[in-house]
Amino acid sequence: MNQPLAEALTHLRMGNQTFLINFYQDHRDHFARWARRHHQLELASAHEALRAVLIDFYDQVIDGRLTKLPPDLRAYLYGMGREQIETVKTTAALPVVEASRRQHLLGVFGQMGNDCQQVLMYFYFRGYNFEKVAGKMGFANATVARLQKASCLRKLIELRGRAADGALPGAAAAPPAV
Amino acid sequence: MMSPAELRPYLDELERFADGQMTTSEQDVFEERMLREPALREAFEVFEQITADLRWVAGHETLRHRLLTLDHRLNQRQDALLRIKRRQRRTQTRWGAIVAVLALLAVGLWFFLLRPAARQSGSAWQNYYVADPGLPSENTLDEHRPLLAEAMTQYRLGHYPAAMHALRRVPTDNLGADTLQYYNGIFLLSEGDGQAARPYLRRVVQQSGSPLVRKARYHLAVAYWAARQWPEARAAFREVAADSLNPYRRDAQKVLQANVLRGSD
Numbered sequence: 001m002n003q004p005l006a007e008a009l010t011h012l013r014m015g016n017q018t019f020l021i022n023f024y025q026d027h028r029d030h031f032a033r034w035a036r037r038h039h040q041l042e043l044a045s046a047h048e049a050l051r052a053v054l055i056d057f058y059d060q061v062i063d064g065r066l067t068k069l070p071p072d073l074r075a076y077l078y079g080m081g082r083e084q085i086e087t088v089k090t091t092a093a094l095p096v097v098e099a100s101r102r103q104h105l106l107g108v109f110g111q112m113g114n115d116c117q118q119v120l121m122y123f124y125f126r127g128y129n130f131e132k133v134a135g136k137m138g139f140a141n142a143t144v145a146r147l148q149k150a151s152c153l154r155k156l157i158e159l160r161g162r163a164a165d166g167a168l169p170g171a172a173a174a175p176p177a178v
Numbered sequence: 179m180m181s182p183a184e185l186r187p188y189l190d191e192l193e194r195f196a197d198g199q200m201t202t203s204e205q206d207v208f209e210e211r212m213l214r215e216p217a218l219r220e221a222f223e224v225f226e227q228i229t230a231d232l233r234w235v236a237g238h239e240t241l242r243h244r245l246l247t248l249d250h251r252l253n254q255r256q257d258a259l260l261r262i263k264r265r266q267r268r269t270q271t272r273w274g275a276i277v278a279v280l281a282l283l284a285v286g287l288w289f290f291l292l293r294p295a296a297r298q299s300g301s302a303w304q305n306y307y308v309a310d311p312g313l314p315s316e317n318t319l320d321e322h323r324p325l326l327a328e329a330m331t332q333y334r335l336g337h338y339p340a341a342m343h344a345l346r347r348v349p350t351d352n353l354g355a356d357t358l359q360y361y362n363g364i365f366l367l368s369e370g371d372g373q374a375a376r377p378y379l380r381r382v383v384q385q386s387g388s389p390l391v392r393k394a395r396y397h398l399a400v401a402y403w404a405a406r407q408w409p410e411a412r413a414a415f416r417e418v419a420a421d422s423l424n425p426y427r428r429d430a431q432k433v434l435q436a437n438v439l440r441g442s443d
Contacts, residue, residue, distance in 0.1 A: 106239075156232070
């Protein structure tokens with residue numbers, strides 16, 4: 001890992017996910033061998049489990065559930081991997097209301113079209129301004145990007161409201177992409 | 179909680195305010211309105227919660243997408259490496275097969291072309307032939323026969339033409355005719371010329387009083403073999419093998435036991 005471990009959490013909180021991307025690149029094969037030896041897990045499933053672990057770890061850092069980097073990060077993440085495979089959860093969870101609200105929005109987000117998802121990710125996570133969003137997405141100018149983002153946000157709010165009212169069966173359902 | 183329909187009338191303003199699109203005076207007015215209008219304040223709080231959750235979702239999804247993309251790229255790289263390894267293995271196997279086929283062809287060629295030729299050239303007899311050690315140097319030097327000594331030295335060194343040349347210059351009064359003929363035959367046979375060696379050795383065999391008769395009989399048998407005269411060779415070897423006093427008796431028996439005296443009679 002290029003970044004010193006001590007800085008990893010700070011970088012993650014600032015939205016720099018390179019630390020986890022590098023971890024995945026460096027440990028993917030090793031984790032797959034470990035998962036096959038200890039849990040008889042197929043290669044693709046092991047990779048998927050490690051991705052889920054890293055996303056969960058990221059959520060823990062962002063939510064403030066993890067404030068200190070574990071002394072042996074690999075052992076910690078492999079432990080989370082074991083829990084992921086055995087579907088056992090021992091790490092701190094978010095309050096139910098908050099967790100369910102976020103999971104609900106995540107499900108709704110997944111129902112949107114790729115362009116909308118991308119625009120919202122660029123704006124709300126990466127913090128790109130409208131000019132940069134326009135450049136990344138190939139829009140004519142910043143105004144188009146602003147209108148596109150506004151439209152996507154309205155669609156998301158609409159879908160969220162409909163799902164909350166029970167008009168949509170939930171996150172698992174797959175209505176046509178917006 | 180405020181429904182999307184209730185939120186909709188405020189969305190434009192809320193978005194402009196949250197995204198920093200308002201001028202300073204517009205912002206002041208908006209903030210003042212929020213203090214006075216509870217509905218606007220509630221809309222703002224709902225909007226703030228949605229965008230905060232959206233930030234979390236966007237981060238979560240960005241990481242998921244990045245990991246998926248990386249996974250896809252790593253899989254492609256592994257597949258490519260696997261393909262390269264497979265191709266290398268295939269090339270190695272192909273070259274291995276080509277080398278094996280070439281080696282087999284070479285062995286076949288050697289067996290069908292060179293081996294019979296070797297048999298025809300009479301090299302088989304050389305494998306069994308026990309050469310005469312030649313006259314010991316004390317016998318030749320003590321009796322002042324330097325040419326004979328020279329002939330023997332050349333013979334031992336394998337220089338048969340030189341040995342022959344020296345032997346032919348030895349005065350006949352200085353050496354018995356049977357010895358001269360015997361070594362003439364030996365030198366010629368050693369050179370591989372069984373046909374030329376035969377008459378010399380035969381003449382020695384015919385001199386019943388000579389001490390070289392028994393030895394000459396063996397070398398004559400080998401000369402017949404080298405000349406591919408199979409019946410004569412077999413008869414001569416049998417004769418040597420049956421003679422208990424012949425120093426080459428065992429060697430002749432070995433040849434007969436090996437059953438190598440065969441050819442187109």
